[in-house]
Amino acid sequence: MRVLIPRGGSWGDEVARLVTDAGFEPLILPLVTIEPAEDQEHLQRILAQLAEGRFDWLVVTSQSTVRVLPRVPVSVHVAAVGAVTAASLRERGVPVAFIPTKQSAAGLVDEWPIREGRVLWPHALDARPTIADGLRRHGMQVTEVVAYRTVPVFESGDALAEAVSTQTGAIPVVGADATRQQEELQAAGEDGADAVLTAVEPAETPIDAVLVTSGSVAKQVARLGLAGDTRIIAIGDQTAEDCRKHGLRVAGIAQRPNAQALVAALVAAAGR
Structure with a gap:
């Protein structure tokens, strides 16, 4: 077989x-392969805000996102969609504060622990809006940015x-x-x-x-x-x-x- x-x-x-x-x-x-986001200027501007500690939470939903992250301040809580992504973050020296029991975008939204704050979600070009829509319903202020593209x-x-x-x-x-x-x-x-x-x-x-x-x-x-x-x-x-x-x-x-x-x-x- x-x-x-x-x-x-x-x-x-x-x-x-x-x-x-x-x-x-x-x-x-x-x-398939991973390509950089086309709008690098916008991505780097948002990541600079992350490095300055302007967000309360960072949501990471893939290992590909981990590769583009700058230094993450200790003041920023980090959520990972699953254990594999969490392991990649920890390898970069980034502590992980939250992993949902159901390791998926829907699980992360369902189990989200707080109801206010500023969230950054870097994601693939054609990512589903599950994270952004769900966290906004929970009262979070969500900033999205394209971190990479998945191409055939x-x-x-x-x-x-x-x-x-x-x-x-x-x-x-x-x-x-x-x-x-x-x-x-x-x-x-x-x-x-x-x-x-x-x-x-x-x-x-x-x-x-x-x-x-x-x-x-x-x-x-x-x-x-x-x-x-x-x-x-x-x-x-x-x-x-x-x-x-x-x-x-x-x-x-x-x-x-x-x-x-x-x-x-x-x-x-x-x-x-």
Whole structure:
């Protein structure tokens, strides 16, 4: 059973190891990448206000946001959407004051601990308004700023189909033009490790399952036109919703937003 891991870097390497340990064959093929926000002047102006302590709270909903943050004053309380993001913040020396029990944007809003104050939320270009709308309903003064953009590695369905079929030969592509209209959210794409299958498998190589970690990844997976019985495993409820919106049939959802839970959902969906 071959499992597509559409993210690379250290995360992709860890997932590939877990997939291998579970008895499956991992294939790392990054489909999206992170680009800087287009309006850097505005971003830097807002981040300077953060560094000056003009906000009471900073809400961080992705590791990609962590990478652009300046020094965060001790006077600013920091909320992380989940344990993975919190770990990235702590690695940067940023204490985390709040992580919701339900590690999602909706969970963060539902469990938000206070009802007044100034909040900064740096996010992806096409992030859903769940955080901003929800915190405003709680009485918070929310400032938003685009911190980064999630963009596809391949600019069109045709380019993706051609790259997969002629350069990698890794995935059977059917109707790659079918889905083009979805928004990008977050993910990262880098090269994979030598220890896993690389994108040079023969053209008849089947993909039996895909591990989907965000709406942006779901979009690109949908553009691959995989077989209908391909097992789609989502890292959380929101990602599962995005998968369904893109026409992907979800076979499993991770109980926690981390690599171990994602692979555990894969194992359960495979009946092992």
